[in-house]
Structures are given as C-alpha cells and as structure tokens.
Amino acid sequence: MRMKNYLLGAFKPSCNVSIAFSDGKTRKQVPLKKGNGQTVLVPLFQSQENITGKVTIDPLQGKKVDHNGVKIELLGQIVRELDVPGEIYERKTYPFEFSTVEMPYETYNGVNVRLRYVLKVTISRGYAGSIVEYQDFVVRNYSPLPSINNGIKMEVGIEDCLHIEFEYNKSKRRESTGSGANTHVETETLAKYELMDGAPVRGESIPVRLFLSPYELTPTHRNINNKFSVKYYLNLVLVDEEDRRYFKQQEITIYRLQETT
Structure with missing residues (x-):
C-alpha cells in the first residue's frame, strides 16, 4: 500500500501552471460553453490580432520541477518554445506572443462539432508524465454590410x-x-x-x-x-x-x- 501511494504521489503535478493574457483585465469577456456543459467567461479576439501574455509556473512548496522543455501552442497553428530542459525551483514567468494570427473562422459550439481556439502549455517531464494546462478564448469576426441584400x-x-x-x-x-x-x-x-x-x-x-x-x-x-x-x-x-x-x-x-x- 505504501509503495502504491508513493507511485501515485510521484506522478502528481509538482507545480501550478497559469496562463494570463496581457490585456486580460481590459479585454472584453464573453461566455463559452465547454464540453462538460459548463459556461465560463473567456477573452474575445478577432482575426489578425496579436495574442500576448505570460505563462507562470509555480512549484509547490518544497518541490522542484525537472523538465525536458516548456512550450506553448496555439493549437493547430503555432508552437513557441519557452524554455530549454532544466529545473525550476521557484516561480518562473515566461512572456509569449503570437503576432497577427490568422483566425478566419468563428468559435462554434454545435451538436456534433466544435470549432475551438485554445492555448496549450506543456511541461515535458519524460517518465513522470507531462504537465499540461489549457486556456480557451473566443474568436468573432465582423463583416461590412453586403452591397446586395435583396428582400x-x-x-x-x-x-x-x-x-x-x-x-x-x-x-x-x-x-x-x-x-x-x-x-x-x-x-x-x-x-x-x-x-x-x-x-x-x-x-x-x-x-x-x-x-x-x-x-x-x-x-x-x-x-x-x-x-x-x-x-x-x-x-x-x-x-x-x-x-x-x-x-x-x-x-x-x-x-x-x-x-x-
């Protein structure tokens, strides 16, 4: 039993990971219904905007984080390497920026299909299992009035x-x-x-x-x-x-x- 508890503890995350947008306090927030049915408020973006912010990794007290690299992804589009392999003993913050991102399609939650935009942070740890954190955001794109709009x-x-x-x-x-x-x-x-x-x-x-x-x-x-x-x-x-x-x-x-x- 002690061996089992030890093994379970070895694979628990040894840190807290958070993703914050640079203008998160002033950017408009809109509701987003997640896969589990819960509705959360997330930032609203348009195509061609810059997506900037910070990733913070905060080791639990008395713990260190051995890792093989830290990266952030704008899923389906871009990957940014945030850190080379090493160890994290105390809180560490990584700025990130995805410039003028092409996001031509709006966020959509349907019956059988979802179109999502997600930031994903991965702390690679080999045998211990990677630590992953996600942050959704919503995209809405606007159009001018059509030149022809027949009744x-x-x-x-x-x-x-x-x-x-x-x-x-x-x-x-x-x-x-x-x-x-x-x-x-x-x-x-x-x-x-x-x-x-x-x-x-x-x-x-x-x-x-x-x-x-x-x-x-x-x-x-x-x-x-x-x-x-x-x-x-x-x-x-x-x-x-x-x-x-x-x-x-x-x-x-x-x-x-x-x-x-």
Whole structure:
C-alpha cells in the first residue's frame, strides 16, 4: 500500500501552471460553453490580432520541477518554445506572443462539432508524465454590410383556396458534418413564432420582426476545411382546419456586424 501511494504521489503535478493574457483585465469577456456543459467567461479576439501574455509556473512548496522543455501552442497553428530542459525551483514567468494570427473562422459550439481556439502549455517531464494546462478564448469576426441584400419573398398556399405571401426585408439552423456519402445533418429549431390564428382576410398584412440577440448564433459557415457547414433557414408553415401542413423554406445568410458601444 505504501509503495502504491508513493507511485501515485510521484506522478502528481509538482507545480501550478497559469496562463494570463496581457490585456486580460481590459479585454472584453464573453461566455463559452465547454464540453462538460459548463459556461465560463473567456477573452474575445478577432482575426489578425496579436495574442500576448505570460505563462507562470509555480512549484509547490518544497518541490522542484525537472523538465525536458516548456512550450506553448496555439493549437493547430503555432508552437513557441519557452524554455530549454532544466529545473525550476521557484516561480518562473515566461512572456509569449503570437503576432497577427490568422483566425478566419468563428468559435462554434454545435451538436456534433466544435470549432475551438485554445492555448496549450506543456511541461515535458519524460517518465513522470507531462504537465499540461489549457486556456480557451473566443474568436468573432465582423463583416461590412453586403452591397446586395435583396428582400426575401416566400409563398405558400392551397390551390384555388388560399395563398399567403411572406416578405422579409433583410436577406432553423442546420449543421452538417463530413462530406459525400458520410455527411451527417443535424437540424436545430432556434425559435418559433405564430403569425396568425383563424381565418385570414384578403389583403391582410401582418408585420413580423425577428430579434436575433437572444439566440446563440454564428455567421453562416460553408464547408470549413471540408469538415462541416452551418446554415440557417426560415420555415413558413401553413396549417389548415384538417391539420394538414404546407411548407416553404428559404435559406438565409447570417453575418456579424461590428458591435456598437
């Protein structure tokens, strides 16, 4: 039993590792839902920004950290070596910088796919097992107003009986993963609105305004690295007295405008 406890203790982390952004106290924080369902506040970045900060390694009291090197990674893109092999006896801080990082795609948390941006610090220790620390952050990219933004017109009706025309003056979320025969599609209903109930009056107009801010939306994603797409649709449903349903669907493109303060 003593030997087992000794072995377990030998593989416990002998230090605390933290990652801090240089402008962490002033940079905007946004909520991010993690894989375990918990929501945390993380820094918000845009593509082409510099990502700078410090990594701090703080050995536990009476402990030292023997290592084969320390590095930080912006996962999937860049690696920075922070230290050569050696020993750490007391708190040590390493500054880091990733300059004008190309991050063309927004952070996305879907049903079957997640697009994440993560800083990863690794203290390599050979037989003792590496010590790893992660720090998520969110990326949002903004677009100018499109030069062409035609109105949307949708029509649904019952032949020789009823005809409804729906107009939306600004040009369901559907997530697909894989490609070809391996494509998997997941459809999520984001909101439902009842436009009218009862017999319609000829020529009647019903104003409709959809507020998007309550929903966790991202810009439309189209075939990101041949891995997944995210598309948005407006569905118009007409239900008659016999509960028969008539459908019309229109894809819309979602883009993000620069936030105003």
